[in-house]
Amino acid sequence: MTQTGKMPPPKSPGFEANLRTIPIDAILPVKQLPVTVPKSQKYGQIAASIREVGLIEPPVVARAAGQDGSFILLDGHVRLHVLKEMGETTVTCLVATDDESFTYNKRISRLATIQEHKMILRAVERGVSEARIAAALNVNIALIRQKRTLLNGICPEAAELLKARHCPINSFRSLRKMKPLRQIQAAELMIAANNYTVPYVEAILAASDATDLVDPAAKKPPAGVTREQAERMKAEMANLQKNIKLIEGSLGPDHLRLVVAGRYVERLLQNDRLARYLDKNHGEILGEFRQIVAGLAQSVSSTEAGSNKGA
Template identity: 90%
Template sequence: MTLVGKMPSPKSPGFEASLRLIPIAAILPVKQLSTAVPKSQKYGQIAASIREVGLIEPPVVARAAGQDGSFILLDGHVRLHVLKEMGETSVICLVATDDESFTYNKRISRLATIQEHKMILRAVERGVSEARIAAALNVNIALIRQKRTLLNGICPEAAELLKARHCPINSFRFLRKMKPLRQIQAAELMIAANNYTVPYVEAILAATDSADLVDPTAKKAPAGVTREQAELMRSEMVNLQKNIKLVEGALGPDHLRLVVAGRFVERLLQNDRLARYLDRGHGEILREFRQIVAQLTQHVPVAEVENGESA
């Protein structure tokens, strides 16, 4: 006897298999750009990039229902506006199989500072001039040179810690004044505090012993801070670093227990009999449970939840 199970229906693809060259006149935008957009820096960067290297990311469109040959623009309004200004009459597009008009770019992770530095280095190694990179990004060539030399004087361990972080370029300027071990400590403090701003790194530098500086003679007390205050700042920074280490030791296990407990509450609420019982006589508890599940879903990535279940 052969048992025939019901086969799951295959998921339909979200986009058509191939890119399509579409007349710009046949594309219907779903929003109107404000008059301020073409004057913005971001618009200028996109326009410069398209002029220098062409269109890298195709706009996303969907077929307009009941309008043969027409398409609704889901993503790429600025790019399409730039192409119109350049006199283009058609554009290569990615055609979605539905007309869900959500912002695709909100799912894009922007380049971290060190990642951008490495991309510029690779481009230069392949023969792209700094001037052309600056033109493509619509920035001053001096900024490209600053980004190209970003990690000069930064130890590999500190660079590894900060490789996925969005640190201002000037934060690295203060890190360079520290010796490698202190750079690592400073990077750990920045990550623990989730603070990569220039004033914060400058405060770490001010609280650094002269022996941990590349040039101890160049150390200057911050303006308006006495020697006693600077020493107190240094002492408090050392204590803060110790406390951060203590908290880090307990954070992982506590977070794992929180995830496992949250998943347990979520499974409890999937029991219809229990949910009805709580709704009848313990509505406040039920509301609290639902808030726990909602916060867990919002803040905990799927991978972390799965790790919690398997632990």
């Protein structure tokens, strides 16, 4: 329900119910691809994928106003360019019911490193060769093997923490040198700092006790770092880990109190007389209240989306 207590109008579907095969000549791009794009690695990967397994994600188009049989290309410029280069004359498209010319890819969550690893494993289990996967992605077969064995030596708890994160493959190389408990701590530090880069994970490794490593004898001081700097880094990492635990302990109760207070404010704003009074006499306060309600709705929506994604 809205703040005035009225039911919101029903939402119309964003796309037509069925995919449509459209002549490529009838599709009007909304932008010109730079001349450097066909030479890029990403273009090569898309072209290789289409050649090997066909078009997986259909381009998104909208009907051109006042031009019967013509369509505006909203998303899929590279895919359409590849198909033209391959000599294709038609393409199967998803037809949007509006003509907003933003890229729909901004609304898509990109495949995380561990998710990509699981997809490669699943493909291999179903009989797809590593060579064909490499050809479809236009990468070296050695990289496919690296991705296939990504979680070797990684404990399940650390893998679960990082499953939706975009971590470089080489970050997992440093994690493998740590024992399971330290891997979990490292994953928590990476998430808290929102930093999954190789240098950061190497810094965590350097700040780890020898007893936290799979092979303590193999520990070497990082190049260019003195013993005093290494000790300071170790102390800072331990302090950060402690702060994470403290925040985790208070996060649940604080969030509950925020939800209760936000719901109360939301109920107040559903009172038309009160909303009119605030609008007339205390517009700034009303604006703050509405921001609280909007922020709460967004927070709850994000939490529910995360729960559904985990399920």
